[in-house]
Amino acid sequence: MDNHELRKAGLKVTLPRVRILELLSSAEDDERHMSAEEVYKALMDAGEDVGLATVYRVLAQFEQAGIVVRHNFEAGSAVFEIADDEHHDHMVCLETGDVIEFVDEKIEAQQQKIAEEHGYELVEHSLVLYVRPKPKE
Numbered sequence: 001m002d003n004h005e006l007r008k009a010g011l012k013v014t015l016p017r018v019r020i021l022e023l024l025s026s027a028e029d030d031e032r033h034m035s036a037e038e039v040y041k042a043l044m045d046a047g048e049d050v051g052l053a054t055v056y057r058v059l060a061q062f063e064q065a066g067i068v069v070r071h072n073f074e075a076g077s078a079v080f081e082i083a084d085d086e087h088h089d090h091m092v093c094l095e096t097g098d099v100i101e102f103v104d105e106k107i108e109a110q111q112q113k114i115a116e117e118h119g120y121e122l123v124e125h126s127l128v129l130y131v132r133p134k135p136k137e
């Protein structure tokens with residue numbers, strides 16, 4: 001994801017857009033899902049002068065343009081991640097708010113099978129597991 005993506009999406013290349021795109025694109029695996037507040041905080045920590053209202057606006061524009069996907073998980077505020085073609089499901093920790101990605105071939109196949117058994121073709125699905133840390137032994 002780079003500035004080229006912005007132009008391709010019909011968005012002018014502005015500093016806030018570039019910074020937010022960079023931030024979301026370069027995030028480590030376990031930080032791929034960020035709320036608007038987290039994006040805002042990360043920009044502040046990096047010394048970028050981008051207001052929270054701007055962050056909200058840019059994220060909404062990115063979502064509209066298909067650059068990011070927004071998830072409204074039950075716990076906490078909406079989180080955003082860079083849109084990629086690889087399908088994955090999510091696990092959300094109710095204690096920490098951590099978002100974990102996973103893919104399980106058996107679950108994928110099973111969902112396909114269930115849809116077919118009901119006379120349907122599976123088009124899309126989203127699966128979220130709400131979890132909490134296992135109690136220490």
Ligand SMILES: [Zn+2]
Nearest residue numbers: 081088090101
């Ligand atoms: Zn994800």
